[in-house]
Amino acid sequence: MSSRRMKVSLVDLHSAEGGRAVDELFAFHVLSPFMRGGSHEGDGHAALVIPGLLAGDRSTEDLRDLLQARGYNAFGWEQGRNYGPRPGVEDRLLAQLNRLHAAYGPVSLIGWSLGGLYARELAKRAPDCVRQVITLGSPIGRADEAAPHASRVFKFLNGTMDPARLLELQHPPPVPLTAVFSKSDGVCGWEACLQEQTRHAESVEIHGSHLGLGHNLAVVHVICDRLAQPVGDWRPFEPGALWRWAFPFREEAMSPACDAPRGT
Template identity: 45%
Template structure:
């Protein structure tokens, strides 16, 4: 196990490291062209706290290039669990499920991943799998004093007293459908341990080297998302670190 990295340094370098991920994405495009492809089932992508669909634009465009019908949440800026979010996200999921006649895979970044897991508990028949990117669903509340906590508190007066799901199941527990949590020990926004779920036959945690803000652009993250979406609905298997095309170097050893 490598030595822990100073959280203050990680937070301070988040923008720079996110920009580096954008450059790495552009450089890795020829290799990413070989990413796994699956059946063309619907995919819903949810942004993180304080972000809009613009933040997931690269990820969604790339997934469309792989053949998936992909949509963003179309609810503007993510200000936390407002009444609009609580009301509209279940309706959006239900519409996608009905429109395509297929359960929907949900990819959520940061707070968007927490929404994704709650939606999965609320309507399991409508969700094929859940993939989260740097989502601190295992924490009971935002880390006090952290950048995420400050933003969350700023929006708290807008939050609904209702939840997306009334299930009392802790979000760190394995979901009733396949679930993948992508996390990074180099995350400068949320504690990486808060992104770990209980592992099981269809639940896993996958480490990458990405920054929090750069997860939607990081080549390793994009490869994992493609690999997970390509899993057959009735034959899901845990992720195996790729060895071809030199992709193994994108993933940490521990």
């Protein structure tokens, strides 16, 4: 792909999303002070937040600040912008996970878009170090088909991914999983962001843009609720009474279909 075509792809990627993401960011800054504390006080465990394609830790700073205020130890991935697979990235993430686990116990992993794929792969490599994985608009299905604009940018930066590797990415890690998705996501097709429902895995629908997922108030509510669960007592997400308006109608959960994974 030429540099000019990549720039066009980036313009396309942001044009339909930018306005909604700005609105979500504005709402976050107005209302998030009321979420700093609340009914759940954090237990101090660590949360590692991994940004999406072309984004860095600045994109997750507001979320991490709020989680800190809620009583968790929230960390960025500390590797600059996320350009996709690079030599040493996964090994450095694994080393960071091991350090956090040694200091705080099992770590919650939160990944935005491409960051969610990193989070899932990290949980596969070290499931005993991971408390749970929360993905935000992450194309855990066929990423190359689900996000055509982002996929073109990814391929420009990294080349075409091996089909066998794409299939590997679809296999879930053996830890509790929550996949947040939006049917109005303007970047990733929502069907590819779904996690198959099991006793310890779920998909949660929200209203919102892809570029605003990291500061969407409904998403923040989901994250805070998931982080507040006691170890060993994972349960499917249910919005609080004051939050039901923020979530689309939820169908009944599927019957349990798997044994309890590690990390619960």
